[in-house]
Amino acid sequence: MNNGTKKNIDASIKESDDDDIEILEEEYKENEQLKFDIGALSLDSEAKSSKTSVSNITTPIKEPENQGAVSLHLLSNEQKTPKTNIKFSKRIDVIEEYKKRVADKLPLNLVVIGHVDAGKSTLMGHLLYLLGEVNERAMRQYERDSSKIGKSSFAYAWVLDETGEERNRGITMDIAIRKFETENRRFTLLDAPGHRDFIPNMISGASQADVSILVVDATVGEFESGFEANGQTKEHALLIRSLGVQQLVVAVNKLDTVKWSKARYDEIIEKLGAFLSQAGFKKDKIAYIPCSGLTGENIIHRSPDILNWYSGETLIQQIDKFEPPTRLLENPFRLSVADFFKGGIGNVSGVTVTGRIESGTIQTGEEIAVIPGGERGVVKALTINEESSKWAAAGDSVMLTLTELDILQLKIGSILCPPSQPVPxxxxxxxxxxxxxxxxxxxxxxxxxxxxxxxxxxxxxxxxxxxxxxxxxxxxxxxxxxxxxxxxxxxxxxxxxxxxxxxxxxxxxxxxxxxxxxxxxxxxxxxxxxxxxxxxxxxxxxxxxxxxxxxx
Missing domain, CATH: 2.40.30.10 (Translation factors)
Structure with missing residues (x-):
C-alpha cells in the first residue's frame, strides 16, 4: 500500500465505532475456522487458493513516534499465513484433560526468596535430597567436589547452583528450576537469586510463582543485615506481594547457629510479622517454620530433643497445605517469552520459546501470533517441565517449538497469543x-x-x-x-x-x-x-x- 492508501485506512479506522471493529473480528474468526477446516482435510490446492480470497484482518503493530495509543493497520493474510500446509492434530478438550490432571495432585509454582547468604539453595537442596529427588551417588559427588575447593558446607546448594561461576562465588545468579512432589501437591521449584545485582532475574522468576518461601538467616547480625536498610529481605517480600503472591511460608533458617533459641525465633517473627502485614500479606496466609538447611532439622523430620519448644508443622507439611490460585483457563491464550533459541524439541525443527502460560490453553497444531510484530507460527511440539505433552494450560511452565516463525521477530518479553485475540x-x-x-x-x-x-x-x-x-x-x-x-x-x-x-x-x-x-x-x-x-x-x-x- 502507498502512503496515501495507508492514511485513508488509518483515518477510516479512527472514525469507525466499536461495532465496526467487532465486525472485522467476526470476519476474521470465520476465516480462521475456514482455514482450520481446510487444513484438517489436508486439501493443499484449496488451502493455497483460499489465501487470495480471505478478507484482510486487523493486527496491532508498532505505532508512530508521536502517538502512545495502540495503532491498527490492515495487513493481508498473505503476509501472515504460514507458507506450508500444517496437518492439525486431533483437537483435545484441554479443560477436561486439565481437570483429570489436577484430580490427583494440584500443581503449584513455588519461588524461594530471601537475602543473599540466607541459605536458600542449601535449604531447598537438602529438601530435594531428603525427598529422593537427588540420588545418593550424586550427593556424595557434590560433597567431595565442594570439599576440594574448601566449601564443604555448600554441597546441598550445588543441587540447585549448577554453573561453575555460581559454585565458585557461592551465590545463586539465575533462576534454578526443579520439580518435586509432596503428598497432595506437585511443585515446580524456582530458586531465585538473593544478591541485589540479580534482582531483574529474581523478578523474572517470581513472576511465574503462585506461592513462596521466604528464607531468613537467624544468625545474630545476619538477619538484621538482610532486614534493615540495603538488605533484600524486605525488597523481595514487597516484590512477590506486588506480583500477586498471597501465600507465604517464612523459613527461619540456621537456627542451629543460635543453639535453637526460642527467644531468637520469637524476635525474628515479631519483626517480620509487623512488616509483612504492612506489605499486604494476611496473617492467616503466613506460616513461620524454624529449621536448618545444613543439618536438615524440621525440613521433613524433627528431633523432639532439639526443637522441644515447637509443636507446629515441618517445612514439607506446611508447603503441602498451599492452596492453588484460580487459573484463567477460559481467558485467551497468553504466554510471556522468558527465553528463545533456534532449534526444536527432540528431532523437531523450528524455533523454541520458553515461558509460563499466564492464561488460556494451547495444544499442538494451533496457530499463534507474536506480539509485537504480528508474526505467526504453528505449535509443532511442546513440553511441560521438560516432559512431552500435546497440550498445556494456564500456570504451566512450557517449551514450545514453533514452525514458520522468523526468530528475528522474537524478543524477551514478547507475548504469544491467538491471532484472533491479540494483546494490545x-x-x-x-x-x-x-x-x-x-x-x-x-x-x-x-x-x-x-x-x-x-x-x-x-x-x-x-x-x-x-x-x-x-x-x-x-x-x-x-x-x-x-x-x-x-x-x-x-x-x-x-x-x-x-x-x-x-x-x-x-x-x-x-x-x-x-x-x-x-x-x-x-x-x-x-x-x-x-x-x-x-x-x-x-x-x-x-x-x-x-x-x-x-x-x-
Whole structure:
C-alpha cells in the first residue's frame, strides 16, 4: 500500500465505532475456522487458493513516534499465513484433560526468596535430597567436589547452583528450576537469586510463582543485615506481594547457629510479622517454620530433643497445605517469552520459546501470533517441565517449538497469543502504583526501568494524576507535585524506546502488573489501569480498583 492508501485506512479506522471493529473480528474468526477446516482435510490446492480470497484482518503493530495509543493497520493474510500446509492434530478438550490432571495432585509454582547468604539453595537442596529427588551417588559427588575447593558446607546448594561461576562465588545468579512432589501437591521449584545485582532475574522468576518461601538467616547480625536498610529481605517480600503472591511460608533458617533459641525465633517473627502485614500479606496466609538447611532439622523430620519448644508443622507439611490460585483457563491464550533459541524439541525443527502460560490453553497444531510484530507460527511440539505433552494450560511452565516463525521477530518479553485475540501494545499508559521506601520523592519526568515479568524497558513517569487513600480508594489530592514514600497514586507512564504488549489488570492480572526500578532499587510497583491513550479517562473508584490498589 502507498502512503496515501495507508492514511485513508488509518483515518477510516479512527472514525469507525466499536461495532465496526467487532465486525472485522467476526470476519476474521470465520476465516480462521475456514482455514482450520481446510487444513484438517489436508486439501493443499484449496488451502493455497483460499489465501487470495480471505478478507484482510486487523493486527496491532508498532505505532508512530508521536502517538502512545495502540495503532491498527490492515495487513493481508498473505503476509501472515504460514507458507506450508500444517496437518492439525486431533483437537483435545484441554479443560477436561486439565481437570483429570489436577484430580490427583494440584500443581503449584513455588519461588524461594530471601537475602543473599540466607541459605536458600542449601535449604531447598537438602529438601530435594531428603525427598529422593537427588540420588545418593550424586550427593556424595557434590560433597567431595565442594570439599576440594574448601566449601564443604555448600554441597546441598550445588543441587540447585549448577554453573561453575555460581559454585565458585557461592551465590545463586539465575533462576534454578526443579520439580518435586509432596503428598497432595506437585511443585515446580524456582530458586531465585538473593544478591541485589540479580534482582531483574529474581523478578523474572517470581513472576511465574503462585506461592513462596521466604528464607531468613537467624544468625545474630545476619538477619538484621538482610532486614534493615540495603538488605533484600524486605525488597523481595514487597516484590512477590506486588506480583500477586498471597501465600507465604517464612523459613527461619540456621537456627542451629543460635543453639535453637526460642527467644531468637520469637524476635525474628515479631519483626517480620509487623512488616509483612504492612506489605499486604494476611496473617492467616503466613506460616513461620524454624529449621536448618545444613543439618536438615524440621525440613521433613524433627528431633523432639532439639526443637522441644515447637509443636507446629515441618517445612514439607506446611508447603503441602498451599492452596492453588484460580487459573484463567477460559481467558485467551497468553504466554510471556522468558527465553528463545533456534532449534526444536527432540528431532523437531523450528524455533523454541520458553515461558509460563499466564492464561488460556494451547495444544499442538494451533496457530499463534507474536506480539509485537504480528508474526505467526504453528505449535509443532511442546513440553511441560521438560516432559512431552500435546497440550498445556494456564500456570504451566512450557517449551514450545514453533514452525514458520522468523526468530528475528522474537524478543524477551514478547507475548504469544491467538491471532484472533491479540494483546494490545502501547508506549503510554495509566497505572496505579504504591511507592516504596524511596529516598527522593517521585516527581514529574522521573526516569525508571519498567519491569513486566522478563521484560524491562526504560520509561518516564510523565504525569502525577492523583494521590489515593489506599484503604478507601478515594482521591486525596489531584495533580500532586511529588509522591513521597508509602504513597498510593495514579500516574501516567511513557516508554522511552518502543511500545510493548500490555494488558490492564482487569483483563489479565498476570500481564497487568508492573515494577518500577531506578539505580538498582525498586521504587514502586503497581497495576495497569488503562492502555487506551492518548485519551485520559477519569477512573471511578470501585471494589475491583480497591483490590488492585492495595493487594495488587
Amino acid at each position: 501494545i502501547t508506549s503510554h499508559f495509566l497505572a496505579r502504583i504504591v511507592v516504596f521506601d524511596v529516598k527522593i520523592p517521585i516527581t514529574r519526568g522521573f526516569p525508571v526501568i519498567l519491569h513486566r515479568q522478563s521484560l524491562n524497558e526504560p520509561a518516564n513517569i510523565i504525569k502525577l494524576v492523583d494521590i489515593i487513600n489506599k484503604n478507601t480508594g478515594e482521591i486525596v489530592k489531584k495533580n500532586p507535585r511529588h509522591l513521597p514514600k508509602s504513597t498510593t497514586a495514579t500516574v501516567e507512564i511513557k516508554l522511552s524506546n518502543r511500545p510493548i504488549p500490555l494488558e490492564t489488570f482487569k483483563d489479565n492480572k498476570e500481564l497487568g502488573r508492573i515494577m518500577l526500578r531506578k539505580g538498582g532499587e525498586t521504587v514502586a510497583a503497581g497495576v495497569v489501569v488503562d492502555v487506551s491513550f492518548p485519551k485520559l479517562l477519569d477512573i471511578a473508584y470501585d471494589t475491583n480498583s480497591h483490590f488492585a490498589l492495595y493487594l495488587f
